[in-house]
Amino acid sequence: MRSKLVVGNWKMHGSLAANSELLKGLLAGIARAGSVDVAVCAPFPYLAQLQAMLAATPLRWGAQSLSEHASGAYTGEVSAAMLGDFGCRFVIVGHSERRTLYCETDATVAAKFVAAKAAGLIPILCVGETLAQRDAGETLRVVRSQLDAVIAVAGADCFAGAVVAYEPVWAIGTGRTATPAQAQEVHAAIRARIAEADAAVAPVLQILYGGSVKASSAGELFAQQDIDGGLVGGASLVADEFLAICQAANR
Ligand code: PGA
Numbered sequence: 001m002r003s004k005l006v007v008g009n010w011k012m013h014g015s016l017a018a019n020s021e022l023l024k025g026l027l028a029g030i031a032r033a034g035s036v037d038v039a040v041c042a043p044f045p046y047l048a049q050l051q052a053m054l055a056a057t058p059l060r061w062g063a064q065s066l067s068e069h070a071s072g073a074y075t076g077e078v079s080a081a082m083l084g085d086f087g088c089r090f091v092i093v094g095h096s097e098r099r100t101l102y103c104e105t106d107a108t109v110a111a112k113f114v115a116a117k118a119a120g121l122i123p124i125l126c127v128g129e130t131l132a133q134r135d136a137g138e139t140l141r142v143v144r145s146q147l148d149a150v151i152a153v154a155g156a157d158c159f160a161g162a163v164v165a166y167e168p169v170w171a172i173g174t175g176r177t178a179t180p181a182q183a184q185e186v187h188a189a190i191r192a193r194i195a196e197a198d199a200a201v202a203p204v205l206q207i208l209y210g211g212s213v214k215a216s217s218a219g220e221l222f223a224q225q226d227i228d229g230g231l232v233g234g235a236s237l238v239a240d241e242f243l244a245i246c247q248a249a250n251r
Contacts, residue, residue, distance in 0.1 A: 004222065004249040005163065005206050005229040006033070007124060008040040008236025009064060009092060019046055023053050025239025030058055032243050034250035036229065039090050040236065041124075044078055047086035055087060062090030062121070065098055068111035080119030091116045092231075093123040094146070096169045106149035114154050117161060124163045124208070124231065125150060127190070131170035139168075140189050147193050156197040163206045164190055165231040171211025173233060180220045180227075183209045187226035215244035222249045 014022075019042065030038065039060035042050055050061040067077035083091055093116060094109035104112075109125070116123040127146040129139045143166065151158060166186050168178050178186075187207050195202035209221050210231030221227055229249050235241045 033246035110153035128167040167210035184224040218248035
């Protein structure tokens, strides 16, 4: 039996004051999440704030990206070990905004995944198709190739200690959520691909759905057999809405 996980992706939002209010709101209501694991991924400058406010609480935290390099002349980059210094448990890897806006290739994403694992972080590997790819019937091929790129570099057993997030690009920030059936189909295919690589890890791998998850849609999504929680963007910035999503996972 897999436990559920709900992760908030704040993207480039927040301030010391706004984060403090949001985190206080989440901590006040976190009991609603029951046995669900809950985490928030903040911009780098706020990781110290998360560490200070969340260290002794059930809320976990993480970052939204990392460098594939351990150290060196990489101006502007942040290493996995640095994230570890700030108590990060998770790091998002290969989010579609990173792939599209910052030109991260499958190879870069795989290298970042490896760097995260080497530092003891749990990478949340994002995969997902564009609308054009879905319309062309290429969804499962695209998602499989994104997984294959990581398996080729990181090894067949690389998903032990990792999380996968299926995020259809057309559903991110658009208000258009995949139907539970559409999401379940892809989640099952992801689990099947992982099973080919590593039969032991596939049944226990947490596969999150992301893309316009709201409290109103979360329950039906999380009830699907292969959906083990969510990666939540916009709705994670509102304490009550995010808590309601966490509560929907606690069934
Ligand atoms: P959204 O973002 O919930 O705002 O669609 C999800 C994500 O990008 O992780």
